[in-house]
Amino acid sequence: MRLISRGEASGLAFRDNPDDLPLSPDAVLAITFTEKAAREMRERVRDTVEERAHQARSGIWEELRAAVESARIGTIHSFCAELLRAHPGETGLDSRFRILDEVESGIMLADSVDEALREFADRRSQIVANDAQSAIYNLQSAILDEFGPPELRATLAELLRGGGEVRAALESLPADGDSLLAR
Numbered sequence: 001m002r003l004i005s006r007g008e009a010s011g012l013a014f015r016d017n018p019d020d021l022p023l024s025p026d027a028v029l030a031i032t033f034t035e036k037a038a039r040e041m042r043e044r045v046r047d048t049v050e051e052r053a054h055q056a057r058s059g060i061w062e063e064l065r066a067a068v069e070s071a072r073i074g075t076i077h078s079f080c081a082e083l084l085r086a087h088p089g090e091t092g093l094d095s096r097f098r099i100l101d102e103v104e105s106g107i108m109l110a111d112s113v114d115e116a117l118r119e120f121a122d123r124r125s126q127i128v129a130n131d132a133q134s135a136i137y138n139l140q141s142a143i144l145d146e147f148g149p150p151e152l153r154a155t156l157a158e159l160l161r162g163g164g165e166v167r168a169a170l171e172s173l174p175a176d177g178d179s180l181l182a183r
Contacts, residue, residue: 024064025068025071025072026067026071028072028073030072030073030074031076032074032076033075033076034075035075037075038073038078041073042071045068045071046069049061049064049065052064078099109157110153112160113156116156117152117153117156120140
């Protein structure tokens, strides 16, 4: 197995020696981050194989030209989805799942944040049973009063988009309020 890593927009690298035997498309895994980049990569591979097939007039290049569409060229999301679909028993996922596009993901994120804020607003009107809950309630109320629903909604959505980086930053904060304020 050989790993070839290329920087962003570095272009494809092909062997200079045309006598080298080309790789079979089922031995190739090319991953990028966007659908557009994946389409461009597939087009460049297709064009290069076409050119080599035309120049070499060799049976092997003709076979590759016919098989180039089966090469695994796509996004990291599509590759991971392919792996997960191939092993539904091990993952516990329905093999018919699909990847949300950016618009669907944004809508789902906004809906989740709105639902969480609605639940908080509903709890705000309930009586707080003990001191620990009272402290949490007071903190939540202060945050809502400080930011207001629209700004809080936008801030929460941005924090959720930050994923692991935000989680790591929050986990590094002191657990108690006094230590946090002392920072």
